Amino acid sequence: MAFEVKKINPLDLQSRKAVGINLPFSTGDVFSSNYQTKDAIKNNLINFFLTGKGERYLNPMFGTGIRNMLFENITQDKLLEIETLVRNVVDIYFPRIKPSKVEVASNPDTNLVSFYMSYSIKDAGINDELLINIAN
Amino acid sequence: MAETRDIKYINRNFDDFKSQLMEYAKAYFPDSYNDFSPTSPGMMFIEMASYVGDVLSFYQDNQLQETFLQHAKNPGNLYALAYMMGYRPKAVTVAETELEVTQLVDATGPQFKPDFDQAIVVS
Secondary structure (H helix, E strand, O other): OOOOOOOOOHHHHOOOOOOEEOOOOOOOOOOOEEOOHHHHHHHHHHHHHOOOOOOOOOOOOOOOOHHHHHOOOOOHHHHHHHHHHHHHHHHHHOOOEEEEEEEEEEEOOOOEEEEEEEEEEOOOOEEEEEEEEEEO | OOOOOOOOOOOOOHHHHHHHHHHHHHHHOOOOOOOOOOOOHHHHHHHHHHHHHHHHHHHHHHHHHOOOOOOOOOHHHHHHHHHHOOOOOOOOOOOOOOOOOOOOOOEEOOOOEEOHHHOOOOO
16 A cells, blocks of 8 residues: 655754744844744745735745735635635745645724635645734 | 854855855854745845845945046046046136127118118127
């Protein structure tokens, strides 16, 4: 019977080696490191989704510009558009990530828009989810 | 005693700064940072530092260029460099004067008014 081989990043096996840094930066040490690739990927996703196109110097295609789209009328078409955009950009910038569910919910009373994505990391057997709340 | 670190001083554009900073982090902070994918927040800081380096290098080159008479582009700097080397321009301006022109013409008609048909037209 075939079985799935899980790939483990060598950094995950060295508990003292930091991978990346956590968002947000408002901790006591300014930068708090993460020590698992799963956490690094989650923070990279947050950083990527909150970056608008053209914000990065010499990298105008980096980012999603999703923040601008979220405050338009959330119709079924718009949801589909956001989902397609997310799947396309994740394919390009996070080839190891497979989004399984993308949801956008708005709460006009509190001026809050929530962006939710659940995803899995290919070959690693890791499932995780991401929730970004954007308040106007 | 201070540790001697390998720092390159000749790579001075954005890509050079970025790759050098990445190499530096790999060489001297292997336990503190290991995520060099373009989406990571740490790379954002590396790119921001590279951006500052790139802009400062541009202005440094520009300032140096302006100190050479052969390459300076700013007219103010060109004049200053020329004056420093002894250039003393002769101030030449257009001459001005007041000129009054008169002409004697015949009188005409019963009222003896000047006959302006004889007047010269100055254009």
